[in-house]
Amino acid sequence: MFDTPQSTRSGATAPPPASHPTLPADRPGPHSKRLGYIAVIATFGGLLFGYDTGVINGALEPMRDDLGLTATMEGFVVSVLIFGAAIGALIGGRMADSQGRRRNILMLATIFMVGTLGCVLAPTWETLGVFRFILGLAVGGASATVPVYLAEMAPVERRGSIVTRNEVMIVSGQFAAFVINAIIFNIWGEHDSVWRYMLLVALAPAIGLFVGMLRMPESPRWLSSQGRDDEALEVLRQVRSPERAEAELAEVHALALEEKESQTGGWSDLATPWIRRLIIVGIGIGVFSQLSGINVIMYYGTQLLENAGFSSNGAILANTANGLFSVLGVTVGILMMNKFNRRAMIITGYTLTTTFHLLVGIFALAMPDNSLKPYVIMGLVIGFVFSMQALIGPLTWLLLSEIFPLKIRSFAMGVSVFTLWIANSIVAFGFPPTVSALGISSTFFVFAALGVLAIIFMWRMAPETRGRTLEQFEDDFRIQHS
Structure with missing residues (x-):
């Protein structure tokens, strides 16, 4: 079922992925390494997404024993993060529009840290539920913001591989949660609070996301939509060749001007x-x-x-x-x-x-x-x-x-x-x-x-x-x- 011709269902032919007819080729250079570094830092949001959704699988049994959870309480503790993620996705998308993709990811990193520490230190299941909900807000916000940020930073030739790195980090986070849970349980399984150690591990990538994003640029497409074309061009020059940056900004700017009329x-x-x-x-x-x-x-x-x-x-x-x-x-x-x-x-x-x-x-x-x-x-x-x-x-x-x-x-x-x-x-x-x-x-x-x-x-x-x-x-x- 994998057809190599670039055909759509309507019969239209899409251009080849190697280049775009109105843009110079994006040749490798120092800007390519910079883009790769940006992708690594931003996808820490995906790693946290994966770890925080996967860690409950191994943490639930010792958590139940430590906090005296009933079946209903267990269901609440597991699902409240998912409901928080739904709300976080809806709010996070709007906030990324209003304050920018980079600033939104920085805020989400802070929420990840607060939510993780709150869960680790929670004395009761009610407190745990509150901070699991807060953690869910960060998970949902990251799921809506990080892919958009990556898509707007990447050139068309590399957009697919750059954006899907976030999915790699999500499943890597889930896999890491399964493995780390097994290791921690084998070492400290006799402790009632072993589940707290499992959850605490997520603090490290949350700190890494916050510190890393402090040095990352804002999305050039968002900057252009705000009328900040000089800043958008400066960002594009970090992640594109000089001639490609100029041409790409012109294309983005033309569309942004058209959309400002709406x-x-x-x-x-x-x-x-x-x-x-x-x-x-x-x-x-x-x-x-x-x-x-x-x-x-x-x-x-x-x-x-x-x-x-x-x-x-x-x-x-x-x-x-x-x-x-x-x-x-x-x-x-x-x-x-x-x-x-x-x-x-x-x-x-x-x-x-x-x-x-x-x-x-x-x-x-x-x-x-x-x-x-x-x-x-x-x-x-x-x-x-x-x-x-x-x-x-x-x-x-x-x-x-x-x-x-x-x-x-x-x-x-x-x-x-x-x-x-x-x-x-x-x-x-x-x-x-x-x-x-x-x-x-x-x-x-x-x-x-x-x-x-x-x-x-x-x-x-x-x-x-x-x-x-x-x-x-x-x-x-x-x-x-x-």
Whole structure:
């Protein structure tokens, strides 16, 4: 399903990804290293996103014993971060528009530090819940702001690989949480407060994000939208060759002037058909990524594998393998990102994950209970995780960062990521009772049915963005759908 020609569903041909017809080639130089350094620092936000969502998997049991959590309290402590993330995504996008991407990330780093320390020192479950919610605000804000910042800093030729580095850091953070939890539990597992050590580890990357972003530049596209073209050009000269910086600023500035004639992006823009369609596309991309069930593995992987037949210790080890294959999948996705069309990759991804859902359901239902069955199901789950993280996960964040016009980019990103987190919370709440009521096989058949809907949606609605600048894609989409 990977088509190398740059064709869209409508038959239009996109330009090759190596260059843009109106821009000089972005040749390697010191500016390339500077851009790489910026990407490393900014994606600490993704690392924190991953660690703070993954650490609860191993910390929950000792946390329950230490704080005397009931089942209801456990559900609250786990889910309150997700609800906080939904709100943080919505607010964070708007704040990134008003105060700038860099300043917003600095603020989020501070919230990460406050939320982490509050959770570590929490004397009661109520206090823990409050600071988990605060931590969720930072997680959601980072999920909406960091991809936009990276997309606006990167040249069109490298935008795919630069933006998807954030996804690498997210899954690396989750994998790190699984491994660090296992190590800490083996060393200090006899202590009632061992879960506090697990959570405290997140303080280090939060400090790194804050200190690093103090030396990072603001997004040139945001600066230009504020009429600060001299500063935007200075930033572009840090991350582009001199001739490329001049040409790219002229293109960004021309679009910014055109957009200044319109009101600030917001809910009123939904009256414009092509903008409304884009936001519907963004919501669909975000929601279907969560209805794939990937965070079922991230939150309940150990329990799922125990239900499949593993012992408690075996399930913990197998769950670590899921984290490892998440990282490997995203790495493969980055290698493919600039070689194949976005639409082809994401449709192929949903086809594979839907297939694995069906296979898990079939083997869980039809295979006799024996010593081999848990390993078969584990292999199929790993196949699902790898396909998801190689093809759907990176494309979700990349497309969301690419498809929205500058005027509403952070607003629309916030709305899309808000719905993504709401879908995440619904799946997180719904999975345990669904498995209890229907069993593993029927639950995965439900995920397969949702996967079919995702394939149809992506085929009909997902646009092609590869090989286009953000501004060129906006112009083309507006003409096509006005």
